[in-house]
Amino acid sequence: MKLRNPKDFAAPVTVIRKAIGEQECANAVGRSASLVRKWADPDHPAIPNLAQALLLDAAYIANGHGDGPIGKLYGDLLGRSLLQSDAGAADVVPAALMVQAVVGDLSELVRECIRDGALSLSPTQRNEILHIIDRLESETDRLEDAVEASGRRP
Secondary structure, X not given: OOOOOOOOOHHHHHHHHHHXXXXXXXXXXXXXXXXXXXXXXXOOOOOOOHHHHHHHHXXXXXXXXXXXXXXXXXXXXXXXXXXXXXXXXXXXXXXXXHHHHHHHHHHHHHHHOEEOOEEOOOHHHHHHHHHHHHHHHHHHHHHHHHHHHHHHOO
16 A cells, blocks of 8 residues: 555545545545545545535545544645744744643543443544544644744744
C-alpha cells in the first residue's frame, strides 16, 4: 500500500473510501469507482472538486464516522497558510495549551471506554479516538510552527 502524505487530499479520500467503501463513495458523488481510486492514489493528480469533496464528507458523516476528513484537512491547510503568512501572530503558550486540551479530550474518551479494567472500543469510539489523534497531530504541528516562528522574531 502506498504511503499518503496526511497533508494531501489522497489521504482523507482514502480514509473515507476505507470507511464507507469505494462504491458508496462513487454513488455519493455520481461518478465511477475508478475515479474514486484515482482520488485516493497519491501518485495521481486527480482530486475531487469542492462539491464532490463535500459530498464525500457528507457520506462519511452520514455513515456515523464523525467529522469529515476532507473538511478537516482543508481547515488545517487553511490555518497553516494563515499562520505561515503571519508567523509573528503565532504564540507558543496558546498553541501548547491547545495541545494539552486535545490530550485531555483523548484521555477523557479513553477513560469512558474502559470497562472492568479493560479497554472496550465500539467502532464509533475507535473513529472518535482516531479523529482526536489527528487533531493532536495538527495541534502539535501548530505548536512546532509557533516555536519556530518565535525563534525568527527580532
